[in-house]
Amino acid sequence: MRDIQGNILDIYTGKWIRGALRFNAGGIVSVREKEHTEDVCIIPGLIDAHIHIESSMLTPSQFARIAVTHGTIATVSDPHEIANVCGIEGVRYMQQDAKDAGMKFYFGAPSCVPATSFETAGAVIDIEHLEQLLSDPEILYLSEMMNYPGVLNQDTLVMQKLDLAKKYNKPIDGHAPGLKGDEAAAYISSGISTDHECYTLEEALDKIRYGMKIIIREGSAARNFEALHSLISSHPDKVMLCSDDKHPDELLHGHINKLLARAVEKGHDPITVLRCATLNPFRHYRLNVGMLQPGDPADFIVVDNLKDFKVQQTWVNGDLKFDKGTVCIPRRESTIINQFKCDLKNPSDFIYKSDTTSIHVIGAVDGQLITHARKFEIPIKDNIVESDISRDIIKIAVINRYNDSVPAISFIQGIG
Numbered sequence: 001m002r003d004i005q006g007n008i009l010d011i012y013t014g015k016w017i018r019g020a021l022r023f024n025a026g027g028i029v030s031v032r033e034k035e036h037t038e039d040v041c042i043i044p045g046l047i048d049a050h051i052h053i054e055s056s057m058l059t060p061s062q063f064a065r066i067a068v069t070h071g072t073i074a075t076v077s078d079p080h081e082i083a084n085v086c087g088i089e090g091v092r093y094m095q096q097d098a099k100d101a102g103m104k105f106y107f108g109a110p111s112c113v114p115a116t117s118f119e120t121a122g123a124v125i126d127i128e129h130l131e132q133l134l135s136d137p138e139i140l141y142l143s144e145m146m147n148y149p150g151v152l153n154q155d156t157l158v159m160q161k162l163d164l165a166k167k168y169n170k171p172i173d174g175h176a177p178g179l180k181g182d183e184a185a186a187y188i189s190s191g192i193s194t195d196h197e198c199y200t201l202e203e204a205l206d207k208i209r210y211g212m213k214i215i216i217r218e219g220s221a222a223r224n225f226e227a228l229h230s231l232i233s234s235h236p237d238k239v240m241l242c243s244d245d246k247h248p249d250e251l252l253h254g255h256i257n258k259l260l261a262r263a264v265e266k267g268h269d270p271i272t273v274l275r276c277a278t279l280n281p282f283r284h285y286r287l288n289v290g291m292l293q294p295g296d297p298a299d300f301i302v303v304d305n306l307k308d309f310k311v312q313q314t315w316v317n318g319d320l321k322f323d324k325g326t327v328c329i330p331r332r333e334s335t336i337i338n339q340f341k342c343d344l345k346n347p348s349d350f351i352y353k354s355d356t357t358s359i360h361v362i363g364a365v366d367g368q369l370i371t372h373a374r375k376f377e378i379p380i381k382d383n384i385v386e387s388d389i390s391r392d393i394i395k396i397a398v399i400n401r402y403n404d405s406v407p408a409i410s411f412i413q414g415i416g
Helices: 062-071 080-086 088-098 127-134 148-152 156-167 183-187 202-211 255-267 270-275 279-285
Strands: 001-008 017-023 028-034 042-046 046-051 072-077 102-110 141-144 172-174 215-216 238-242 300-303 310-318 317-321 357-366 370-375 393-398 407-415
Touching: 001 270, 028 238, 046 141, 046 238, 062 072, 062 141, 062 255, 062 317, 072 310, 080 088, 088 102, 088 127, 088 172, 127 141, 127 156, 141 238, 141 357, 148 156, 148 183, 183 202, 202 215, 202 393, 238 255, 238 270, 238 279, 255 270, 270 279
Parallel strands: 001 042, 046 072, 072 102, 102 141, 141 172, 215 238, 357 407
Antiparallel strands: 001 017, 017 028, 042 300, 300 310, 310 317, 357 370, 393 407
């Protein structure tokens, strides 16, 4: 049995109890008042409401060793990326590596492998695979339904996937950037309950109007916090926070705690902000994490204050995982699975030939996943098109990792 003292937050009421928290590996035993205590804040641990662990380029067990230093005790993780390469074996790999990793990983069943009919993927997750996954009590939801045209057109296979999630009473995550109006209403009415792809406030408000919850994303590739943070105050029960993709260099410097600090700096109430990263995902996904109530799992963090959210300690299931600069999770080796069958490429493989000077160019948008379709006149010599550095028009290539085929070459503007 352990005791820890400080200002203990009741996340449900928003009230502070100056006192002592008693807990053990079985959970929180009591919260009692005490006059003379440490001047620190004891709050529920933070939850990333949507992330692909693969984008961190770390296994779950290695991801945990960094994330706990920032007060993250759980993630809602979509294993779509490894599934796209290794199929259901990839999902099972993530589940296995996440066991006893030091924090809690809650995985979904990837809904779109491959992501589109245009993609050359390494695997297919079909209806039979989805049934295997969704019938597993450890798989908590159907991951982001990227095929929103399939939903709107009521594609038979897409609707079967949604029906499977409903059969097992599991939430369905969305992915529908830019969708508004009647199309958004139709998409949401199919049972899809969240979206992390909103990039304008108008779009987010439209989706909330039709009953959807918005997960504000601030990751390494897409950054939507500035556009959407007002929702934290205007619709506090409809908002969660996520990183989606978090590269390892950025993860070293902060995770959801960094987003909380930014929100408080913007003037949002600290308790409201904290609920977006704790209570809201806990309720929506029905997670087995503690909210500092007697009987809950002993999942909590100790921070200096609710301004910069500097983490002193992270506790998961009553075990100390991070203590004042020291990671208490031992490093462990992980087996690696992969699928890569590609020979070395030569410069000649990247020549782009054209019999016209007019070429299509992808227009990248900084901090967004959306792109623009552009067209430029560009000089060619002997039917060979080269990058035009002066206009920031450069080559981009996709190389098939699954068989030794010719690279697909195009041009992109906006990378710099």
